[in-house]
Amino acid sequence: MKSTLLIGTSLFAAANALLPLKNFPVKGRNTADFDKTNVANPSCAFATLTQLLPAKTIDTYYASADQDLGYIGGLATRIQLSDYSGYNYYMRGETSTNLIKGNINGGWGAAIPLSKRTGVQCIEFEEHTLSHLQRGDAFCGRASSGIRMHGTTPSYIKGGDDSAGHDFAVSESVRFSVLDNATDLCASATYMGPDGIFADSSCSPVSSYTLNQPTNTPNGISLVIRSCTDNSQGTTCTDTIGSQTFDVAIASTCGVSGGANGATFSIGSVEEAFVWYRYERPEYTITTTTSPTSAHPVIISPSTGPNSVNHWLGDVLFVQPKQVVYAPSTSSSLDVTPLYVTSATASVSFGSTKNGNEVDEDVAVCAISQGVDDGFNELNDAAQTISARCTAELDASVQLNANTLTGCNPGAFLRSSLVQFARIHNTHVEVGTNATAYQGSHILGYQMESNGAAAKYAAIAGLTGNGNTKTDEWQCEETDKCETGNPFVVLHYGEHADMYHTDVEDQENGNVERLSVSTSSGRKLFINPATLGDGDAAVAYTYIIGYVDFGFGCFQESGIYATTLIDHGGSRRLGATAPQKWETHSQMIFAGGHHVDI
Amino acid sequence: MFFVLILCLCLNSAVCTMQILSLTSARSCGVCPEWSSILTELTANTSIDVLEFSPESNVMDLQSYGIDIQTLSLPSVWAVPNDTPPRIFSYPRTRGFLERWLSDAQDNMWGLITPLLSLEEIAKFEARFPVFVEILSDKSPTVDIAFALSQVGFGWYPQPPLDGPNGTLRRYGNNTIVRNANGQVFHNVNQSISTIWRQLLPGVLEEEDLSLEFVKEIVSTFTTGEVQLEVNGTLPMWWLGQLDEYPSTVFVQRPQLSDTPKTRTFRREMEFVTATVSNRTWLSEVYAGNVAPVVRPSLLPEDRRTGVHELSGDMLSEWIVEQPDSFVYFYNYDDQSCQNVFSETSEPVARMIVPENDHEIFTERPESGACVQFIAGRPVHVTLCSELKLVKHVDL
Numbered sequence: 001m002k003s004t005l006l007i008g009t010s011l012f013a014a015a016n017a018l019l020p021l022k023n024f025p026v027k028g029r030n031t032a033d034f035d036k037t038n039v040a041n042p043s044c045a046f047a048t049l050t051q052l053l054p055a056k057t058i059d060t061y062y063a064s065a066d067q068d069l070g071y072i073g074g075l076a077t078r079i080q081l082s083d084y085s086g087y088n089y090y091m092r093g094e095t096s097t098n099l100i101k102g103n104i105n106g107g108w109g110a111a112i113p114l115s116k117r118t119g120v121q122c123i124e125f126e127e128h129t130l131s132h133l134q135r136g137d138a139f140c141g142r143a144s145s146g147i148r149m150h151g152t153t154p155s156y157i158k159g160g161d162d163s164a165g166h167d168f169a170v171s172e173s174v175r176f177s178v179l180d181n182a183t184d185l186c187a188s189a190t191y192m193g194p195d196g197i198f199a200d201s202s203c204s205p206v207s208s209y210t211l212n213q214p215t216n217t218p219n220g221i222s223l224v225i226r227s228c229t230d231n232s233q234g235t236t237c238t239d240t241i242g243s244q245t246f247d248v249a250i251a252s253t254c255g256v257s258g259g260a261n262g263a264t265f266s267i268g269s270v271e272e273a274f275v276w277y278r279y280e281r282p283e284y285t286i287t288t289t290t291s292p293t294s295a296h297p298v299i300i301s302p303s304t305g306p307n308s309v310n311h312w313l314g315d316v317l318f319v320q321p322k323q324v325v326y327a328p329s330t331s332s333s334l335d336v337t338p339l340y341v342t343s344a345t346a347s348v349s350f351g352s353t354k355n356g357n358e359v360d361e362d363v364a365v366c367a368i369s370q371g372v373d374d375g376f377n378e379l380n381d382a383a384q385t386i387s388a389r390c391t392a393e394l395d396a397s398v399q400l401n402a403n404t405l406t407g408c409n410p411g412a413f414l415r416s417s418l419v420q421f422a423r424i425h426n427t428h429v430e431v432g433t434n435a436t437a438y439q440g441s442h443i444l445g446y447q448m449e450s451n452g453a454a455a456k457y458a459a460i461a462g463l464t465g466n467g468n469t470k471t472d473e474w475q476c477e478e479t480d481k482c483e484t485g486n487p488f489v490v491l492h493y494g495e496h497a498d499m500y501h502t503d504v505e506d507q508e509n510g511n512v513e514r515l516s517v518s519t520s521s522g523r524k525l526f527i528n529p530a531t532l533g534d535g536d537a538a539v540a541y542t543y544i545i546g547y548v549d550f551g552f553g554c555f556q557e558s559g560i561y562a563t564t565l566i567d568h569g570g571s572r573r574l575g576a577t578a579p580q581k582w583e584t585h586s587q588m589i590f591a592g593g594h595h596v597d598i
Numbered sequence: 599m600f601f602v603l604i605l606c607l608c609l610n611s612a613v614c615t616m617q618i619l620s621l622t623s624a625r626s627c628g629v630c631p632e633w634s635s636i637l638t639e640l641t642a643n644t645s646i647d648v649l650e651f652s653p654e655s656n657v658m659d660l661q662s663y664g665i666d667i668q669t670l671s672l673p674s675v676w677a678v679p680n681d682t683p684p685r686i687f688s689y690p691r692t693r694g695f696l697e698r699w700l701s702d703a704q705d706n707m708w709g710l711i712t713p714l715l716s717l718e719e720i721a722k723f724e725a726r727f728p729v730f731v732e733i734l735s736d737k738s739p740t741v742d743i744a745f746a747l748s749q750v751g752f753g754w755y756p757q758p759p760l761d762g763p764n765g766t767l768r769r770y771g772n773n774t775i776v777r778n779a780n781g782q783v784f785h786n787v788n789q790s791i792s793t794i795w796r797q798l799l800p801g802v803l804e805e806e807d808l809s810l811e812f813v814k815e816i817v818s819t820f821t822t823g824e825v826q827l828e829v830n831g832t833l834p835m836w837w838l839g840q841l842d843e844y845p846s847t848v849f850v851q852r853p854q855l856s857d858t859p860k861t862r863t864f865r866r867e868m869e870f871v872t873a874t875v876s877n878r879t880w881l882s883e884v885y886a887g888n889v890a891p892v893v894r895p896s897l898l899p900e901d902r903r904t905g906v907h908e909l910s911g912d913m914l915s916e917w918i919v920e921q922p923d924s925f926v927y928f929y930n931y932d933d934q935s936c937q938n939v940f941s942e943t944s945e946p947v948a949r950m951i952v953p954e955n956d957h958e959i960f961t962e963r964p965e966s967g968a969c970v971q972f973i974a975g976r977p978v979h980v981t982l983c984s985e986l987k988l989v990k991h992v993d994l
Contacts, residue, residue: 045783047775047783048730048775049714049720049724049732049753049755049775050720051783053717053720054717054721055717055718055721056717057717252785274771274773275734275755275773276757276758278758
């Protein structure tokens with residue numbers, strides 16, 4: 001008997017003669033989607049998320065005020081899309097159902113190159129109408145910016161160059177901000193489109209940004225609401241700029257349909273949109289108080305919310321002292337009132353010099369450093385022909401009314417530092433200074449010498465005595481080492497002091513006896529922040545702040561002279577007896593300045 | 599050669615401070631001494647302070663950190679960054695993952711998938727990991743292989759759901775962006791990460807790359823085979839096409855050791871060599887069982903049963919030439935279940951002891967208790983002997 005074996009279930013596959021039996025699974029693999037051999041743009045390269053969405057893709061910053069011009073401030077939203085090859089970019093506002101393509105032939109007929117997919121939205125406040133020549137390059141919308149708001153006709157949004165702009169009347173309490181969607185922000189024409197107000201112009205960009213924007217976008221509308229109240233200090237107004245949301249979508253042109261083409265798409269129609277980025281700017285407020293005794297606003301609160309915008313110096317940067325903080329009396333025998341200090345002022349002004357001559361300040365075109373093409377100055381429209389150098393000047397004075405003081409000798413001193421900073425951090429933080437008005441007490445006066453901001457910066461820079469400067473060495477606060485603070489150069493340090501004596505003549509009418517002490521740094525050239533060194537060569541901003549330490553009081557003793565008010569004999573001054581010479585005294589610190597984008 | 603990955607541990611005490619609590623035992627934990635040694639080595643010359651605890655001495659002191667000592671295992675490690683509550687080490691217990699965990703802890707990261715919730719976090723993530731996988735999806739992904747690759751960063755960039763208040767978005771599937779050790783970037787749509795592992799490395803590795811822990815982790819996780827290309831100079835481009843065809847095989851170029859280039863591949867315990875790197879079909883022929891190996895498991899047992907033809911691996915080819923229609927069954931000393939099945943058959947039968955023997959004609963390694971039927975010299979049917987049906991024919 002023979003038996004035959006029948007085979008049942010296969011346990012392991014037997015080899016095929018020609019093909020590998022154990023082939024590899026291909027199901028679930030979808031390589032055709034981005035297969036370079038089967039795409040509209042076969043030369044495309046892929047990018048990482050950081051390359052597609054750099055950290056500053058959408059960024060908001062506060063453009064600080066200029067007290068001299070009555071420029072209250074502005075809020076700029078910069079949009080800079082990556083130009084990484086192989087991708088198309090789309091944007092939309094929160095309420096829009098359409099996506100606008102960033103690099104298309106369309107809109108107003110102009111081809112927007114890949115390298116210019118950038119825009120700046122500016123919301124600005126002016127106390128009165130500024131000409132485009134008055135508007136410095138540091139402003140949010142620049143010298144000939146198309147969109148701004150001015151105080152004398154608050155219901156108007158003004159087109160940039162006054163000769164070309166258009167005014168649009170809106171209701172008194174509601175204003176518009178505008179996402180500029182033209183080929184440039186600086187407007188030569190402004191018009192009301194179906195979805196908003198647009199500016200169309202050409203001029204050089206703010207800072208290093210090129211100012212181009214996806215066309216036809218209606219997404220920039222944001223309500224700005226102003227509310228004002230009168231109070232004892234003047235009129236306080238709060239401008240609230242509504243929150244904004246932008247969506248960015250990115251599609252690969254390496255897809256089978258090349259990332260879609262055309263100008264405007266419904267939100268669901270863009271093929272291969274695989275990255276979505278949402279930027280949300282919270283509500284922002286600027287609170288200003290206009291004093292009836294001052295032509296200039298005092299910025300009280302520059303921002304609200306933890307994530308609003310970069311924190312600029314704000315409340316201390318442009319505060320013009322309107323009243324002196326004085327010390328309480330330490331002796332009943334003296335009748336000291338605030339009236340004995342009639343004024344304390346300080347300011348920082350900017351200009352330029354050319355071949356040693358001062359240039360008209362209205363021509364705000366100057367270079368940070370020597371040479372016409374230093375790679376930093378993009379403030380102007382004619383960067384290749386700049387020969388003027390930017391300058392800054394600090395002026396300060398204090399005036400005492402000696403008539404109100406009896407039984408003692410009034411005296412005052414000023415220490416002033418004109419300081420240029422290189423902004424290497426996101427925020428303007430000046431470490432180790434005490435740049436706020438200081439409430440004096442009877443133990444203050446010279447004892448607070450080292451706490452004054454002006455003296456502090458001078459001490460770090462190793463400067464003593466009037467008129468010294470240090471322009472060749474960037475400094476860091478000793479303990480901070482620029483970990484949080486910005487490096488700085490003291491462009492000028494000054495010390496001035498005087499005492500009232502009977503030989504000081506009445507300046508006015510014989511009834512009021514005054515003592516004035518003033519200081520001026522003179523015009524000082526900016527230092528190129530590029531000299532900070534290779535490691536910080538990417539410094540994007542520099543800014544100037546003037547610090548003044550005011551000291552004033554009244555000496556009961558006789559024989560006190562100006563030369564003894566300011567000296568550097570710290571041991572005497574900090575000793576037990578020297579402060580007692582002041583029967584009353586106060587100290588305050590002023591910080592005034594200006595930022596300059598470069 | 600590509601860049602070696604380095605996870606930087608904190609060297610600057612002014613920037614970061616962290617305490618590590620280490621619980622080990624020299625008596626009751628065999629791996630503890632080595633674990634302690636690794637931890638000591640990784641934290642040397644850093645600002646990380648390591649405090650050691652053991653059940654034999656001061657384990658009670660862990661309670662002062664808020665640690666429940668009733669449920670401890672050995673070894674255990676906690677990080678106490680900046681006086682915050684302790685975070686226990688929860689990664690795979692390897693040197694690579696301990697190093698990764700220390701690095702993560704310093705960045706206040708407590709998982710292997712990094713949420714990328716802002717552009718700043720994306721920039722930080724890409725700066726931290728030379729090799730990374732960015733996952734773009736609306737739902738948090740599950741990435742099992744993150745627990746095998748200690749030096750690869752996995753980041754999740756959440757995407758909005760398709761249905762929004764202002765219309766339905768178009769989002770092109772779930773995407774991954776991969777940057778490999780050479781800085782090359784790849785983009786994948788709707789592919790599982792396990793299928794794109796080769797993007798993490800150059801297509802053909804150099805031999806020295808295999809000494810890197812980073813490479814070892816990837817190769818040991820994703821490959822089962824290896825092809826060595828012994829040649830000085832440039833390989834033919836078509837080898838890149840082989841990468842997709844053999845996704846579980848690592849390709850390594852080695853220096854040429856003789857006058858002629860060689861292609862060498864390993865399949866199970868068999869080694870195949872050809873004196874060229876230009877034969878495009880050779881590899882498929884190897885996997886088809888049509889190429890004889892230079893090394894093959896082959897051994898005849900000393901105790902051979904009388905009446906059954908005993909084969910070694912080397913003898914199989916000759917057998918099937920002589921007996922193209924036959925059976926071969928596999929056994930070992932503990933399992934001779936096929937013996938009775940084949941005792942009465944009239945078919946030509948041989949047997950092979952395993953695992954001492956193997957042959958390239960089989961696509962998988964033969965196992966004891968199975969048999970294969972050859973027809974016309976090819977293995978056609980394979981089954982368990984217990985499932986064979988014996989049909990008896992009565993001679994009339």
